[in-house]
Amino acid sequence: MxxxxxxxxxxxxxxxxxxxxxxxxALNALDHGMVRRIGEALTAWEHDPAVETVVITGAGERGLCAGGDIRAIHDDARDGDGSASAAFWRDEYRLNARIARYPKPYVAVMDGIVMGGGVGV
Structure with missing residues (x-):
């Protein structure tokens, strides 16, 4: 673990x-590191015969995921050139598409708040 x-x-x-x-x-809002870590885990488990299904949950009592971390996106727009936000959205959408095509059962426990990118995961 x-x-x-x-x-x-x-x-x-x-x-x-x-x-x-x-x-x-933060209602389990996704940042770029989280998106990459989920993708890496899915890669590792995809061909692992010991893993038959994947289950995603959110910590705390309020919900699975409020979507993308809007504060980080705002900060990138204010202080950066927007490239970090563009990279996040690119990878987050690719992760959503990958989850939709994942070859093993993928169960999202959507208890409580689930918005935006939270619906994708």
């Missing part, structure tokens, strides 16, 4: 791999 201070926790239990979005104070 990943460390408790990380924004995406990964673990396996039996034949299931588990992803936990771990930013409960």
């Amino acid at each position: 990943s460390g408790a201070g990380e924004s995406v926790l990964l673990r396996t239990a039996g034949r299931a791999a588990h992803i936990t979005l771990n930013r409960p104070k």
Whole structure:
């Protein structure tokens, strides 16, 4: 299992791999690092015969995911040239498409708030 201070926790239990979005104070909003980490985990599990299904949940009691981290996008627009936001959106949309085509059952526990990119994951 990943460390408790990380924004995406990964673990396996039996034949299931588990992803936990771990930013409960931010309603588990996705940042670019989270998108990349989920993609890396899906790559590792895709051809792992010990993993038969993937389950994604959100930490805390309020919901799975509020979507993209709008604060980070705002900061990039204010202080940067927008390229970080463009890279995030590109990779986030690619992740959504990948999840839709994933060859193993993928279960999203959408309990509570689920908006924007949260629907994609």
